[in-house]
Amino acid sequence: MPRKLIIDGDEIEVDGGTSLLQACELAGREIPRFCYHERLSIAGNCRMCLVQLDGMPKPVASCAMTVNDIRPTRDGSPNVINTRSEVIKKAREGVMEFLLINHPLDCPICDQGGECDLQDQAMVYGTGGSRYEENKRAVDEKYFGPLIKTSMTRCIQCTRCVRFMTEVAGVEELGAVGRGEDMEITTYLKHGIDSELSANVVDLCPVGALTHRPWAYNARPWELHKTESVDVMDGLGSAVHVHTRAREVMRILPRLNEDINEEWISDKTRHVSDGLRTQRLDRPYLRKNGRLEPVSWSEAFEAIVERIRATDSSFIGAIAGDMVGAEEMFALKDLMGRLGVRNIDCRQHGEVFNPTWGRASYVFNPGVAAIDEADAIVLIGTNPRIEAAVLNGRIRKRWRGGGINISVVGEPHELTYPYKFIGSSGPALASMERDGLGDAERPIFIIGPGVYRRPDGEAILSKIARLAKSLGALKTDWNGFAVLHTTAALVAGLDLEFVPKIGALKTSEIVSGAAEVIYNLGADEIEVQSDAFVIYQGTHGDRGAQRADVILPGAAYTEKIATFVNTEGRAQRTSRAVFPPGDAREDWTIIRALSECLNAKLPYDNIQQLRDAMFRAAPVLKDVGMMSCTDNSDIDRLLRLDGKVGIEPLTSIVMDFYLSNPIARASSIMAELSALSQANKTPVAAE
């Protein structure tokens, strides 16, 4: 029931369930806090958020009291809250003084300096000196794994980190042991935290107790330049801030986007940043006498032109990789079209999708945020915990809300929430069709790479489409057919129809001998098995570059303004936070320059002209940030596909999450995490 309050003299009406802290915020007051966080349960243990409530003998912790908890006044007049009185100022100063009793004075050597809540609030509520002469307490160092550096003497026991790991990440590994002054935050017996979301606790920690180990002592927040961008490490396209200093990406932090990642990002998204600095291709290379040698752009282009001229267009192929932007895919497709080349493919992992089925057949139709409304979720051939860690957190959040059935077809993994295991292979879908989903109104079928990267993927997709239809996932106001992509580029590639038309070669054929010249645009996960002439355009000296005959150095996602379409079919744009290293260039400009040498000049001189042409070809890319509507009837087209479903289990094919792309493979932190997760997987011999 809405109630009126008077906050510092301003009348405001709020819902009975809101906390006083939120009510004060709605009234435009800033309430200092340490333990309170919107997305975590209420702990009420720091006492910094004190406000004065008329009729109460003492100040109250505003985060822990809801409007409903207030006793109404005798005459029914609105309750009066004071957030600025002298009493409150003194009370908060007292709390601050208590917090600082044991807090070390090491701000100059603390990595949190400059973005520390305690530091900031001490500016307002701190007293100049201290009345305490006793020794401060010292706390043993803890080990929280390779990502989190601890300095637990600084901890103020807000328990945000404990609540995050338990509630959001679903990994009960952090806890507060001991009591009173001796309370300490720790893991069980120095066990590192085994979670894909663990580094988010560093953002939550209001002080410098938890800091990022990989970035320790690298930069101060005030010397960093912040650019808003999106992530390309998985198919979600989480919103991020890229923090740079001079020409280097120093760190990547999450940015709020309620529709996708709320305010979390996976450890991979965050800590891949060191991979952007190492192994970079910063100049063109040409293979001469079997060795790659640095050359000028013009020499590289000459070699390409010569080869392409000498080759029949039906023996030329182009492949696009997992982290390329729509702009360069569009330019490359355009160029290939002008050269008469029909062998183009953006599905380097052999994904079975076909743009002619319609867009709804290959995107996450309900949208990530719709998970909050779903009442049944079926996970098929996917391990969202590693393929889309943030999305898995969202499923967990939904599960915590109650009233939802989650089932799994495929490999059973530890997903941080309980689920019903239906079966491991295709035939399990039939049993599901028989048993139904109870009275679920809004089911979501999440379809992972374990389905669509298989040779019989079409047949399974068709089965799932039938299942979805019969179990009520396809209604006029609900489309629960949700394809979970694990790569950032594929949806845009499909939108741009970067796939071979009938009769043309697909990826597996291009790389196994059918093509004599291969234009490899950042596809590092495939092996070219023939002796074809390979032109590699990409960012890292990885698999693709090693096999290349010509290397054209391109720009990584932090170095260009490029369009990526996430798994929901939402077009998003990265921003240029830094320039590409050395001679490397933004990718579309490379293709544009090459087109001129090939006498097939692409008709755009700047990115805007290119985009205009691209939007004409694929209008869905135009609405940046929006999820465009999809058509349920596209799914019907899947029903008509047929084929036999193999009995092999629907195992996820993402081998090693932490090493799934060239940037991650160049990152030493990812290597460390990968080794750790492998070690965690191998069962430890019982004592």
Add this chain to the structure above:
Amino acid sequence: MSVRRLHPNQPKTFAFTPQNSAWAQETIAKYPDGKQASAVIPLLWRAQEQHYGWLPEPAIRVVADMLEMAYIRVYEIATFYTMFQLQPVGKLAHIQVCGTTPCMLRGAQDLVAVCKRKISTQPHILSEDGNFSWEEVECLGVCANAPMVQIWKDTYEDLTPDLLETILNGFASGTPPKAGSQIGRIASSPSAGFTTLTDKTIYAGNSGSNQES
């Protein structure tokens, strides 16, 4: 209160005896489905009793597994409650000296001095023969007979340093004294005989006459 940490030397394994296992299952069954975690304190306590009066690390894991709790959750509980001993205690007696105000005023520190002299200079450290250990605890609810100590489940009251030594010697020789007041009074009745209501005539025979109002 001292910082509570797991002891560096831990047994490799822990398992409940068959009787205790059966008892544990009964205890768990007392709680509604999904609330088994409520049994954590009784189970830890039983583990401590079984394991020579102190709680070893493997027992924390055993209890956590029995109750489907995360190890860290049980660890939190074991370190929070001071009645869980996280290090070995004396084989014959673990002396818990009450140091709260009434006992303190009545000479608890003298008892602590005895413990320091006879057992070890620091609390929670075993005596040389491993038979005794001691610690200072908060009020044990026998303030009227201060000062006092608790050994296992019994309290020994109205102590003086000499009486405490006698008790220690009793435990050492296998003949512990009777629990309760060590100066012969019943519960907390006056130590020098009754001082009030000594005139029997006021309550002999004519009951009820004074109960009007």
